[in-house]
Amino acid sequence: MLTLAEIIHKYKALTDKHKRARPMLEMYEEIFKDYRDSSKVFEIGVSQGGSLLAWGKYFSQAQVYGLDNKLARCTFKTGDRIELVELDQSSKEELEVFGKRGPFDIGIDDGSHCWSHQILSFEVLFPQIRSGGLYIIEDIETSYKTHSSPKHWLKYDTGPISAMEYFRNLVDDLNFFGTGLNSQAGKEAEWTNVQKTVEWVMFRPNAIVIKKR
Numbered sequence: 272m273l274t275l276a277e278i279i280h281k282y283k284a285l286t287d288k289h290k291r292a293r294p295m296l297e298m299y300e301e302i303f304k305d306y307r308d309s310s311k312v313f314e315i316g317v318s319q320g321g322s323l324l325a326w327g328k329y330f331s332q333a334q335v336y337g338l339d340n341k342l343a344r345c346t347f348k349t350g351d352r353i354e355l356v357e358l359d360q361s362s363k364e365e366l367e368v369f370g371k372r373g374p375f376d377i378g379i380d381d382g383s384h385c386w387s388h389q390i391l392s393f394e395v396l397f398p399q400i401r402s403g404g405l406y407i408i409e410d411i412e413t414s415y416k417t418h419s420s421p422k423h424w425l426k427y428d429t430g431p432i433s434a435m436e437y438f439r440n441l442v443d444d445l446n447f448f449g450t451g452l453n454s455q456a457g458k459e460a461e462w463t464n465v466q467k468t469v470e471w472v473m474f475r476p477n478a479i480v481i482k483k484r
């Protein structure tokens with residue numbers, strides 16, 4: 272059985288996943304090794320489609336969905352096990368319509384990398400991940416002002432808080448006395464359904480992984 276690194280190498284002309292520093296591939300090898308028999312996997316962000324081809328080979332029985340608001344760059348059309356879905360991840364409605372195709376074993380967000388899109392996509396699609404499944408957000412470095420030039424960074428700054436702040440708050444809320452209440456001062460609201468179904472949150476270099484309870 273080929274490793275993910277070997278599979279991604281085959282498609283290296285069509286994806287930048289191998290360029291994203293080795294820790295990203297090492298992380299995927301580690302977290303996906305027990306999920307190779309997954310039946311439904313989606314990735315937001317298709318570009319030329321190389322990563323979808325890789326997921327199709329790695330998850331050899333899975334239906335793989337590639338979601339993107341500009342599918343013209345993809346080098347292939349929808350086929351047997353890889354389906355392209357035109358979708359803008361800033362649209363709650365479009366995400367909800369796609370979510371009806373769940374439950375999914377794995378969801379990956381490698382789309383716009385804009386803060387509010389990362390948060391909205393998680394809030395709409397994490398409920399459609401099966402119990403025990405994983406949701407991954409890539410390129411979380413866009414949460415930091417120093418990521419690149421201010422002009423470039425500003426395009427990611429589409430909401431009041433960054434995705435990193437959102438997930439740090441989530442961890443704070445989940446840790447707060449273990450009471451099922453949010454920790455933010457004066458709020459103490461009950462956990463949302465999303466919060467209730469988080470098993471754990473893992474911060475990795477340039478990525479966040481959330482496991483569904």
Ligand SMILES: C[S@@+](CC[C@H](N)C(=O)[O-])C[C@H]1O[C@@H](n2cnc3c(N)ncnc32)[C@H](O)[C@@H]1O
Nearest residue numbers: 286287316317318322339340359360381382383
């Ligand atoms: C980094 S590329 C994806 C790379 C691909 N996952 C890979 O590993 O080869 C990001 C993609 O996100 C798409 N994108 C940007 N904004 C989006 C949005 N609002 N909704 C959906 N897709 C979006 C772009 O069109 C682009 O194809």
